[in-house]
Amino acid sequence: MISVFLLQWQRFRRAPFMVLSFLTLSVVFIGVMAGANTGNSLTIPAYADASLSETQQAEWLTELNRSDNLSFVLVSEGEARQDVVDGDSRMALQLLADDYRLLVVADDPARFEVESYINQVYIRELRIRELEEQSAAVDVRERLDGMLEEPAMTVSTASLDGGEDTFVYDGQLQMLFGMSLFFSVYTILFSLMKIVEEKQFGTWNRLILSPLKKWQIYLGHMAYSFSVGYLQIVLVILLFKYLFNFDVGNQFGLLLLITAVYTFSIVALGMLVMGLVRTPQQLQAVVPILATGMAMIGGAFWPIELVSNNILLAISKVLPMTYGLDALKSVSIYGEGLAALYEPLSIMLLIGVVLMGVGINAMERKA
Amino acid sequence: MLETEGLTKSFKGKKAVEGVSLYLDKGESVGLLGPNGAGKSTTISMISTLARPTSGDVRLNGKSVVKDPSAMRSVLGVVPQEIALYEELTAHENLQFFGQIYGLSGKPLETAIQHVLKLVGLEDRQKETVKTYSGGMKRRVNIAAAMMHKPDVIIMDEPTVGIDPQSRSYILEMVRRLNKEEGLTVLYTSHYMEEVERLCDRVYIMDHGSIIASGTKDELKRILSGEETVWIELDRAYPELFAELKMNEHIIQAAETEKGIKLIIPKGKRMLAEIFQLAERHQAQILNVNVQTPSLEDVFLHLTGRKLRD
Ligand SMILES: Nc1ncnc2c1ncn2[C@@H]1O[C@H](COP(=O)(O)OP(=O)(O)OP(=O)(O)O)[C@@H](O)[C@H]1O
Ligand SMILES: [Mg+2]
Numbered sequence: 001m002i003s004v005f006l007l008q009w010q011r012f013r014r015a016p017f018m019v020l021s022f023l024t025l026s027v028v029f030i031g032v033m034a035g036a037n038t039g040n041s042l043t044i045p046a047y048a049d050a051s052l053s054e055t056q057q058a059e060w061l062t063e064l065n066r067s068d069n070l071s072f073v074l075v076s077e078g079e080a081r082q083d084v085v086d087g088d089s090r091m092a093l094q095l096l097a098d099d100y101r102l103l104v105v106a107d108d109p110a111r112f113e114v115e116s117y118i119n120q121v122y123i124r125e126l127r128i129r130e131l132e133e134q135s136a137a138v139d140v141r142e143r144l145d146g147m148l149e150e151p152a153m154t155v156s157t158a159s160l161d162g163g164e165d166t167f168v169y170d171g172q173l174q175m176l177f178g179m180s181l182f183f184s185v186y187t188i189l190f191s192l193m194k195i196v197e198e199k200q201f202g203t204w205n206r207l208i209l210s211p212l213k214k215w216q217i218y219l220g221h222m223a224y225s226f227s228v229g230y231l232q233i234v235l236v237i238l239l240f241k242y243l244f245n246f247d248v249g250n251q252f253g254l255l256l257l258i259t260a261v262y263t264f265s266i267v268a269l270g271m272l273v274m275g276l277v278r279t280p281q282q283l284q285a286v287v288p289i290l291a292t293g294m295a296m297i298g299g300a301f302w303p304i305e306l307v308s309n310n311i312l313l314a315i316s317k318v319l320p321m322t323y324g325l326d327a328l329k330s331v332s333i334y335g336e337g338l339a340a341l342y343e344p345l346s347i348m349l350l351i352g353v354v355l356m357g358v359g360i361n362a363m364e365r366k367a
Numbered sequence: 368m369l370e371t372e373g374l375t376k377s378f379k380g381k382k383a384v385e386g387v388s389l390y391l392d393k394g395e396s397v398g399l400l401g402p403n404g405a406g407k408s409t410t411i412s413m414i415s416t417l418a419r420p421t422s423g424d425v426r427l428n429g430k431s432v433v434k435d436p437s438a439m440r441s442v443l444g445v446v447p448q449e450i451a452l453y454e455e456l457t458a459h460e461n462l463q464f465f466g467q468i469y470g471l472s473g474k475p476l477e478t479a480i481q482h483v484l485k486l487v488g489l490e491d492r493q494k495e496t497v498k499t500y501s502g503g504m505k506r507r508v509n510i511a512a513a514m515m516h517k518p519d520v521i522i523m524d525e526p527t528v529g530i531d532p533q534s535r536s537y538i539l540e541m542v543r544r545l546n547k548e549e550g551l552t553v554l555y556t557s558h559y560m561e562e563v564e565r566l567c568d569r570v571y572i573m574d575h576g577s578i579i580a581s582g583t584k585d586e587l588k589r590i591l592s593g594e595e596t597v598w599i600e601l602d603r604a605y606p607e608l609f610a611e612l613k614m615n616e617h618i619i620q621a622a623e624t625e626k627g628i629k630l631i632i633p634k635g636k637r638m639l640a641e642i643f644q645l646a647e648r649h650q651a652q653i654l655n656v657n658v659q660t661p662s663l664e665d666v667f668l669h670l671t672g673r674k675l676r677d
Contacts, residue, residue, distance in 0.1 A: 007453070014455040203452065205445070206451055206513075209416075
């Protein structure tokens with residue numbers, strides 16, 4: 001098994017192009033798309049009607065401008081609308097007494113991020129006001145601000161998770177995890193393709209005739225594909241964590257664990273695919289469809305929270321990618337611990353075991 | 368030491384191999400001859416335990432290997448019809464790996480690698496990637512890889528297919544040496560008559576999945592009714608000589624050709640002296656005489672009414 005595993009690495013050294021190109025692609029995609037989300041901060045014109053006093057308007061603006069990535073400027077309604085029409089601004093915000101409207105150019109992808117951010121600010125502010133009204137204490141806001149500085153408050157942020165219509169959307173991490181998991185599918189499946197190739201070119205028979213057991217051969221190949229895929233994801237995360245200062249939370253060990261379980265499930269999925277295709281050519285047609293489809297439904301391209309179609313949601317429940325992304329985000333964005341991971345991890349393991357069983361069976365039947 | 372009995376293999380109801388019984392004695396070199404699609408490769412994959420026979424048995428030293436292939440696998444080297452190598456690696460790296468999976472390592476592994484490289488004459492270029500090799504060199508590494516574990520029996524499936532004449536004769540000579548000098552038992556598959564004639568002590572001729580003839584080369588050739596063809600090349604046409612030959616009671620058939628006369632005579636009948644005397648008498652000048660004995664090719668033609676390669 002070890003020799004089969006090492007052989008694949010030896011072959012990789014001679015022909016590293018494919019794997020390296022998927023690694024590069026993930027880095028480029030994340031760099032460009034997540035970079036765009038942060039590098040140039042988005043300026044959004046905001047306006048209000050007479051229902052809000054000027055102090056109220058200013059208060060809202062202060063709250064909204066706490067973001068690093070977004071800046072809001074107060075303008076007249078006419079100006080704001082004109083900006084959007086002219087394309088000078090991608091969207092405009094209308095402030096209402098305890099609500100808002102967002103004016104968006106059709107299909108601007110940034111709107112999810114912006115809207116979720118504004119939504120968050122509003123909900124927080126409105127809750128604080130409610131508190132102020134209910135409690136006699138005058139200094140609710142100050143105490144709250146003080147508490148916000150304390151780490152304990154992260155827990156209360158996390159409590160937003162799962163609340164109706166709100167989720168914390170971190171564009172950078174969404175992009176980072178989404179793309180690295182997406183491109184790893186290619187790397188893993190194309191690495192497993194070596195099994196199909198060996199069968200086609202006859203080296204497989206040499207292995208079968210040797211004292212190696214069949215499970216050792218499979219295991220050697222799977223271990224190789226696992227390690228390439230795993231290294232690729234981990235390298236990408238490390239790169240963005242240290243070079244581009246992405247904040248992936250402080251539980252790196254858990255991220256490694258999730259990645260490992262996810263990679264295992266994709267290797268298993270790959271074994272099923274290998275069991276179904278007959279030639280490397282077929283595989284080349286199948287892999288992109290599979291990877292892209294999974295990424296779209298599983299939430300690698302956009303957050304799964306934005307999907308409302310029930311059929312797609314149902315499909316997403318059987319995709320390892322859904323659980324992998326969910327777990328990665330809950331650890332790095334919400335700071336969840338191991339306890340919250342039991343479910344996604346065990347589901348991915350289960351999917352993996354089932355797929356691998358079916359896959360190896362299909363492969364053996366074909367032989 | 369190795370025998371098969373009634374080997375049959377069907378693919379989806381269609382019989383690719385039917386009732387093949389053959390044997391190999393220790394140290395023998397045996398040919399399996401047949402045209403494309405005759406079922407040679409299928410037979411070989413059953414003998415080498417890569418495919419399970421639909422019916423029939425393969426025995427090694429009297430013990431069936433269909434259920435427990437391990438005994439067969441340890442004594443057997445198989446050279447597949449295709450180039451089964453990792454092309455992006457060097458010959459040395461390929462052999463290293465194929466040695467490792469047989470449990471070799473360290474010094475014995477390196478010794479084995481150099482030994483087989485020497486056998487196939489590729490010591491100089493062992494550090495080059497297989498991809499850059501010529502077809503003939505790839506074929507040689509393909510053979511070397513099957514010998515890393517020092518097998519007693521080697522089965523070669525058309526090891527010279529698609530290569531230049533020089534590489535081909537190198538490989539043939541190598542196989543002959545392996546058999547005669549290293550004492551390897553060889554089962555050699557081919558659709559080239561000349562190769563089998565040159566290499567093998569005994570021959571099985573296969574067609575449409577079955578063995579249609581077998582025996583030593585001489586035995587097989589004796590299948591042909593004992594006839595010989597004599598070509599006589601003359602400086603010009605001699606009608607009287609031709610007429611007289613035609614009248615001869617021993618000559619089965621005589622025909623005038625462009626360059627002279629073609630005669631078919633009974634095999635073993637010593638007629639050349641008589642023919643020379645006749646020519647002398649007609650003052651004909653003989654430029655060349657050619658007597659053809661039947662080849663295995665003729666045997667195949669005789670048995671099936673078809674040429675081996677067409
Ligand atoms: N896996 C398979 N499935 C279906 N039919 C097969 C399979 N393998 C071989 N056959 C058929 O069995 C017959 C014998 O094939 P085989 O490869 O044994 O011939 P061969 O003598 O080795 O020919 P060649 O000289 O072309 O290598 C052919 O008709 C072939 O189509
Ligand atoms: Mg063949």
